[in-house]
Amino acid sequence: MNKRRRVIRRAISIVMLAVALGFGAAQPAISQRAQTGRADPLPSWNDGAAKRGIIDFVTRVTREGGPDFAPVADRIATLDNDGTLWVEKPLPVEVYFLFARVREMAAKDPSLKDRQPFKAALEGDAAYFHEGGKKAVLELFVGTETGIDQERFAAEARQFLEKWRNPKLDRPFTELAYRPMIELLAYLRQKGFKTWISSGGTIDFIRVFAPQIYGIPIDQDIGTELKLESRMSADRLVVWRLPEIEAINDKEGKPVGIDRHIGKRPIFVAGNVGNYGDIAMMQYSKGRRGPSFQLLINHDDAAREFAYGEKDNASLNAAKKYGFSVVNIKNDWKTVFGAPQAAAAK
């Protein structure tokens, strides 16, 4: 009996995840229930201010004829990736990719072992990168992920992701996404929102996994960008990665990236506490004429994920000052990860 219940529960989990990932389109019964409000669109969220705030907002801006109604063209949602849609600790996934590339390079050129930031990368010295911040990571990025064309880069990134597992959680990249956020993406899309990623990570890396794990197409990714140029390679025009950063999509860079790729202030944004990265994007959304919603994720759950913040609490203070909605993972999320973790948590 117990086994049978577990099987049923597991089957339900899989269906829920499939719906969350956007495979629900072929199941009118379920999506209809969600539309009429009979089903809970955010089952992994505990009932609280954050969940109620999201649902209230989405209901308001999609109610035709209502005072806050926003046409579909204005339903732009931009979400940060590392720490907002998936785990960014011990280090962001992309940094492990850079580490792996340095190891490959060092096998051919041993002198890298004595030069920073390669040395730190080879020794897995996370402290060096925490201290050096984005600048150290970007140096490593320019030192490893350039001098090839875009298609080769994508192939290398794909190859890395297939084998890599998060060293603390021992999970592959496909299981690092926060289940409540996957539900949120699906809910927003079901209500006519166009979901975009706006990440400090590099646009080309995000494109390799975003369609698979978030259902977000590659032309809806915004990220840090390298300088690129057209080049002929064996009679074929390729786009070449130059060793220089063109645009850093972090902090004040995020509204610029959104303007460049979307051309409109987002009505809904989500970001996280930890690196001050999303405050400007939230202010930009808040400056929209008309309704808008900003969601700030606070990583306070060391047991189920990682707990971290900012020394000066800048993001949380901004939330208070401007009226962003704060998600405290410990209390607001019933489940943190996808189906396998959900089963384990029970």
Place this chain on the structure above:
Amino acid sequence: MNKRRRVIRRAISIVMLAVALGFGAAQPAISQRAQTGRADPLPSWNDGAAKRGIIDFVTRVTREGGPDFAPVADRIATLDNDGTLWVEKPLPVEVYFLFARVREMAAKDPSLKDRQPFKAALEGDAAYFHEGGKKAVLELFVGTETGIDQERFAAEARQFLEKWRNPKLDRPFTELAYRPMIELLAYLRQKGFKTWISSGGTIDFIRVFAPQIYGIPIDQDIGTELKLESRMSADRLVVWRLPEIEAINDKEGKPVGIDRHIGKRPIFVAGNVGNYGDIAMMQYSKGRRGPSFQLLINHDDAAREFAYGEKDNASLNAAKKYGFSVVNIKNDWKTVFGAPQAAAAK
């Protein structure tokens, strides 16, 4: 009798245009006919190699199970704007906008009358800009369209377009689009292609008119880009236009812009003879693994539009070398402009 026939013909024109502009969704009878191939999807095109080439290609890549089938995610079409989707003579529309802005500025600062490129702009000296090429235009652009935020820019551009008419054709901007190309956009979209603009013009200017006249949403525009920055203005975060060009979306810049905004080689591209602007984009598309189609418009019809080319025929030579499909306006287009012009032509 003659009058009645004219009325009927006119009514048919209006319906065709509505369908072409994408209003056909609500008319299942018509769109179904187009789908089953019973109606002509490109009625303003004469039967010839160009039209047959387009229809053959679209049919091939959308035939499920066929050897050239491309999934919807790969059906990326990028089209140049000036000279491809609408008239670019005597000068591109955006240049007239810059001229108008200089006149406004000169009213406040008369010293501009003695400084190039403002002097040439004030005197309507088209030769100066033809000679100086893109560089002269960009100088003018940086000198007039910066130092404001993005929202103010859009408002100014909108205001300009409302009043302006093409000086040679005496038509508003809404009537400068080539009707055969509007039909082509609608046909591609009906077949699951995502249509993008990839223009040498500036992205922010294109966004002001592309949804209205092409049915292309603003996040599917690629163009020349200014440097931008986030700035606080009266307690509101705005995106500010700095007096510096960030990326020129012309020639070799086009594959880079496409990679940045789309992340995939286009399966279908269209460009035009006149400024060498689209050769690289066509080569980039041609380099796609799998089928692809490149359409090059040759402006050889001085009677209905403008006739112009390149001294060394570089675009036409590239077409021959790489196998791009050439459209000769004189023979390939039954009608050049929308309904009013179509009526006049008969």
